[in-house]
Amino acid sequence: MGVEIERKFLVKNDSWRSHVESHAHLLQGYLSRDANLTVRVRLTGSAAYLTIKGMTSGISRSEYEYPIPVEDAQAMLRDLAVSPLIDKTRYRVRCGTHLWDLDLFAGENEGLVMAEVELRSEDETFEMPEWAGEEVTGDPRYYNANLARYPFKHW
C-alpha cells in the first residue's frame, strides 16, 4: 500500500528527447466503471500488474499494486476492460533531481503527450522542465481511466 502524490503537465516541445534515460511500451485497461474506484491492468513487455486506486482526496490517492501473470492480464484486457485500451510509450526523463514519466500516447489518444512527477509530499519542490506546458493535475479529462472512455482524438 502507498499514497501516490503526483503532478501532471502537458508537454509543449520536443526538448525532453535529449534527457531520456529509458523507455517502455505500456498497454493498459480499466475494468471498473465506478468513479470511486480505479481497477487498472497494465501490460509491459513480459510483466503485468493489477492496480487498485481509491477515491481521490486532494492530489493523494491510496494505491495497491500487485504483479499478475501476463496471460491473466491479456485475458482481462480482452474480456473485461473498457475500450479502447490505453496504448502509450513511457519515457523516463531526467530534470534536476527528479525523474519524470513522460507518456507519448498512440491509438485513439495519439497527439497527446503528458508528463508527471511523483513527489514524497504535497509541498515537495521540484525544478520545472523547460518542455513542461500547462498543468493538468486536477483535470479529470486527462486521467488515463477517462482517456479510455473519452479518447483525446475525439475531444
Next chain:
Amino acid sequence: MGVEIERKFLVKNDSWRSHVESHAHLLQGYLSRDANLTVRVRLTGSAAYLTIKGMTSGISRSEYEYPIPVEDAQAMLRDLAVSPLIDKTRYRVRCGTHLWDLDLFAGENEGLVMAEVELRSEDETFEMPEWAGEEVTGDPRYYNANLARYPFKHW
C-alpha cells in the same frame, strides 16, 4: 484465471453439522459498485486474497484471484469497501463425492445459511444433500456483493 461454475441453495435444517470436514472465519468486502465487475477482498486468518470477477454469463463467470498482504486487505476493507462487510463462517461439508461450501452468516446477514457446490461443467451431476432447500443460484439478492449492499436482516 478460471471459470467458476457453482449452484447455490438455502439450508433448511442442521443435519449438515455431522458432515463438517473443516471451517474458517471469513471477512470480505466489495470495492466496486459496478454491476459488471466484482472486486472482492477476503481476509481469512493469516491469509488475504483479491478477487476480480467479470460479468455473469449463464452460471459461468471469469474469475481471477491473487494472494495479497493482510495489511493491504485490512486497509482496503476499512477504506474502500462497501459497508457492511460480509462476516461469515464457511464450513466444508461432505455430500457424496462433492465437498460443499456452507456459509453461516453473522452481523447484518445473521439468520442466512447458504451452501454452494462447485462443478466442473454446467451439466455435471451431484448428490442433493438432505439439508439443501430452495435453489437460489440465479437470484441476485443472494450474491455476496448484494448482501453487502442489502443485508438479509433488512429484507
